[in-house]
Amino acid sequence: MMVNRVAETLYWIGRYVERAEATSRVLDVQFHSDVEHGLRTSGLIWEALLRAIGGPPMSGEFSERAVVDFAILSRDNPSSVLSCLATARDNARTVRERISREFWEELNACYLEIKEADANAVLENLSGVCRRIQNTAHLVLGLADATLLHDEGLYWLKTGLFLERADMTTRFIDAKAHLLLPTEGLGPSMEHFQWSAILRSMSAWEAYRKVDTEGISGRAIISFLLFESRFPRSVRFALEGSAGQFELATVRTPQVRKTPVLRLYGDLINKVRYDDVTEVIRAGVHAYLDDFQVRISAISGALSAYIFQYIPERVG
Amino acid sequence: MFQGYRPTSAIDEMFAPDGSVRPPYVHFFSVVDRLTAPQWEERRIRCDRAFLESGITFAVYADAAGSERIFPFDLVPHIISASEWRLIELGLRQRVTALNRFLFDVYHRQEIIEAGVVPPDLVFGCRDFRTAMVGFDPPLGIYTHVVGCDLIRDESGKIVVLEDNARTPSGVSYVLENRRVMTRVLPEAFGKHPVAPITDYSTRLLAMLRSLSRVGPAGANVVVLTPGIFNSAYYEHSFLAQQMGVPLVQGSDLLVHDEVAYMNTTGGLERVDVIYRRVDDDFLDPLSFRGDSLLGVPGLMNAYRGGNVAIANAVGSGVCDDKAIYPYVPDMIRFYLGEDAVLPNVPTFIGGKPGDLEYILDNLPTLVVKPANASGGYGLVIGPQASRTELETLRRKILDDPRGFVAQPLLDFSTVPSYVNGFMQPRHTDLRPYILAGRDIWVLPGGLSRVALTEGSFVVNSSRGGGSKDTWVLEIDVQEKPGGSAQ
Numbered sequence: 001m002m003v004n005r006v007a008e009t010l011y012w013i014g015r016y017v018e019r020a021e022a023t024s025r026v027l028d029v030q031f032h033s034d035v036e037h038g039l040r041t042s043g044l045i046w047e048a049l050l051r052a053i054g055g056p057p058m059s060g061e062f063s064e065r066a067v068v069d070f071a072i073l074s075r076d077n078p079s080s081v082l083s084c085l086a087t088a089r090d091n092a093r094t095v096r097e098r099i100s101r102e103f104w105e106e107l108n109a110c111y112l113e114i115k116e117a118d119a120n121a122v123l124e125n126l127s128g129v130c131r132r133i134q135n136t137a138h139l140v141l142g143l144a145d146a147t148l149l150h151d152e153g154l155y156w157l158k159t160g161l162f163l164e165r166a167d168m169t170t171r172f173i174d175a176k177a178h179l180l181l182p183t184e185g186l187g188p189s190m191e192h193f194q195w196s197a198i199l200r201s202m203s204a205w206e207a208y209r210k211v212d213t214e215g216i217s218g219r220a221i222i223s224f225l226l227f228e229s230r231f232p233r234s235v236r237f238a239l240e241g242s243a244g245q246f247e248l249a250t251v252r253t254p255q256v257r258k259t260p261v262l263r264l265y266g267d268l269i270n271k272v273r274y275d276d277v278t279e280v281i282r283a284g285v286h287a288y289l290d291d292f293q294v295r296i297s298a299i300s301g302a303l304s305a306y307i308f309q310y311i312p313e314r315v316g
Numbered sequence: 317m318f319q320g321y322r323p324t325s326a327i328d329e330m331f332a333p334d335g336s337v338r339p340p341y342v343h344f345f346s347v348v349d350r351l352t353a354p355q356w357e358e359r360r361i362r363c364d365r366a367f368l369e370s371g372i373t374f375a376v377y378a379d380a381a382g383s384e385r386i387f388p389f390d391l392v393p394h395i396i397s398a399s400e401w402r403l404i405e406l407g408l409r410q411r412v413t414a415l416n417r418f419l420f421d422v423y424h425r426q427e428i429i430e431a432g433v434v435p436p437d438l439v440f441g442c443r444d445f446r447t448a449m450v451g452f453d454p455p456l457g458i459y460t461h462v463v464g465c466d467l468i469r470d471e472s473g474k475i476v477v478l479e480d481n482a483r484t485p486s487g488v489s490y491v492l493e494n495r496r497v498m499t500r501v502l503p504e505a506f507g508k509h510p511v512a513p514i515t516d517y518s519t520r521l522l523a524m525l526r527s528l529s530r531v532g533p534a535g536a537n538v539v540v541l542t543p544g545i546f547n548s549a550y551y552e553h554s555f556l557a558q559q560m561g562v563p564l565v566q567g568s569d570l571l572v573h574d575e576v577a578y579m580n581t582t583g584g585l586e587r588v589d590v591i592y593r594r595v596d597d598d599f600l601d602p603l604s605f606r607g608d609s610l611l612g613v614p615g616l617m618n619a620y621r622g623g624n625v626a627i628a629n630a631v632g633s634g635v636c637d638d639k640a641i642y643p644y645v646p647d648m649i650r651f652y653l654g655e656d657a658v659l660p661n662v663p664t665f666i667g668g669k670p671g672d673l674e675y676i677l678d679n680l681p682t683l684v685v686k687p688a689n690a691s692g693g694y695g696l697v698i699g700p701q702a703s704r705t706e707l708e709t710l711r712r713k714i715l716d717d718p719r720g721f722v723a724q725p726l727l728d729f730s731t732v733p734s735y736v737n738g739f740m741q742p743r744h745t746d747l748r749p750y751i752l753a754g755r756d757i758w759v760l761p762g763g764l765s766r767v768a769l770t771e772g773s774f775v776v777n778s779s780r781g782g783g784s785k786d787t788w789v790l791e792i793d794v795q796e797k798p799g800g801s802a803q
Contacts, residue, residue, distance in 0.1 A: 001581035001582060001583030001584070001586050002563075002581055002582050002583075003563055003565055003569045003579055003580065003581055004569070004580050004581060004582055005566070005568070005569055006563065006564075007582050090545075093371060093545065093554070094545055094554070094564075095554075095564075096371075096554035096555065096557070096558045096564075097540075097554055097557035097558040097560075097561070097562065097563065097564045098558075099558075101370075104370075104371065105369050105370065105371075108369055108370075108371050109369050112368060112369070152582065249582070250582065252582075252583035252584075253582050253583055253584075254583075254584055257582075307582055310580075311580075312571075312580060312584065312585055
């Protein structure tokens, strides 16, 4: 059994590490697919992407430099990559007794590196920096699996990590898909380019190809990213992962504390298991995903109320 | 590296007055003297990097960009011969035994006061004397379980005790991390040295804590209690919890019901048996001590007095940590053990004692004055290095609260070479060994060597420009035959 505060801290380490990874992955793909097509990403797309990351609205011109400053290096934007790493690392510092030295040192070293990074150097090697952050997230998760005791601590970390992944995937699909659907008037090559970028920013290109029967189509890609049970970044996989880790973490938790959380997980998992893309289109992609967002934050709220901040009424 | 090194008037631990290398340092010297300055500098940088990545840092609060600094570490170790260590260890065992006997006595029959050895007003006037502890028997009858005694080598070459830290001494995490970094950055310097290993500290600490449990050591639920992340020793608290594999908790994670202490966990309330507390008495229980404290656990003293939870160090241990009680430790050793102190004290004048007070006031410019009840070098004034205004302020403070101050002569204690501004230079260095007292007493071979890095400074505290060094206790002395060491 684990002190509530410690469980909560591990859960948030998982969330922030995943958020740093997802943000740097999406920015990386956006910057580089633009280069290939000789385009400048429109302010509209940047705005949607940065909104998806979830920080305060960015002011001023959407230059590459401004986006790097704001989305990667800013200390004032609580959702920037640096802020995510800083929060994850500050949290890790308070639960050193629950994580391994290897885990801590990798996270700490990456934070120190990004903290010291100067904007010009980052711009010069944008892909390298984004890759470094993604690799750290993967390494940290790998180290968690390979060096932590497989018990409650690891399960809370992964509960947070998977929930964040479900959250980030829905945000990014929302940010881009509702700009692309309906796709009339884009022209086939542009449509292909934009949808491929979505797949690549989910590291989903190869996986999608393996199951794809329709080629690059908006409907099939949305369906894949939301409902594919075998793809680790799909919303379905992530939600089932988070719920599964939650159940492992709460084996010894009294039923009254875990049932309200499990009910919310169950409702949402039923949707990703049994809905199909027709329902998404009918409801409208944005409205459909918005509902997901509300439900995911309800799960997070219930975790806080029934597990992390729970005040025992009497000694039993 | 040691070309042109010139010791000061103090004894140097590495070089004898004739310039020859002292026996414990012979191997180290032969390895390191061959390094060039750039090679040494490169090792130093690797060393800093290792500390930074381990997160052994303190925050610079004034800096919004989240700057962190490492505690300065010097790569030249403080090396102690096997024969000298045997003496130190003997002295520390004797001292800690006497301190615990004294604490038991003070909270029970008070024989040492009856006998007129220690004046009653010094004991009962001590800020850390806890009436709640009178007549209470702590587990094993022990009060101070983790002790750090500050030692120096004086001008005559004797190792003497400067002060005892018997409440919540900190620094042991630096001892362990310094060694870890040292073995990685300067492995060849260890070469032929049989240096006593220190890695089992956390295992010993955990075993000692478990032995205090009312349920027996096997099922004991041990926790480390910290004031939280903003405490300057937070790194150490989390390090020790991590090394022992026990929960690190804050007051808000604990609660007491029917005189039993519990931890608020995801599985419900879980009983706590032993608390290794790193918070002061004042902040343990707002019902018993400071009512305005948000850090404590209401009712914890009742659980403790009810025998349902052990607390280390025991509440009220601070009585023997008081610098006005310290001068009486040799008398305690004689009173309880019938022995002379193996490690002598430094002559100390007590503000609360009439004859001493006049002496202190008449000799301020030659004395070192310390508040009786502070740690970390706070409020310390070095008379010979203080300005006239500082001395005047100090005089007024002493007259206001004579009991609150003690004074000692300024000792020109020994130096160890330290790399400062690109050169090896002699710097005053002390040593804080750590002693664990449970069913038996164990002394960590070595301890925290703190060095005053500023030229001419005698203040080793990290809050005042001090750094640290790795401490090597040799298992076999160079001049001893390998088979002939005492085992």
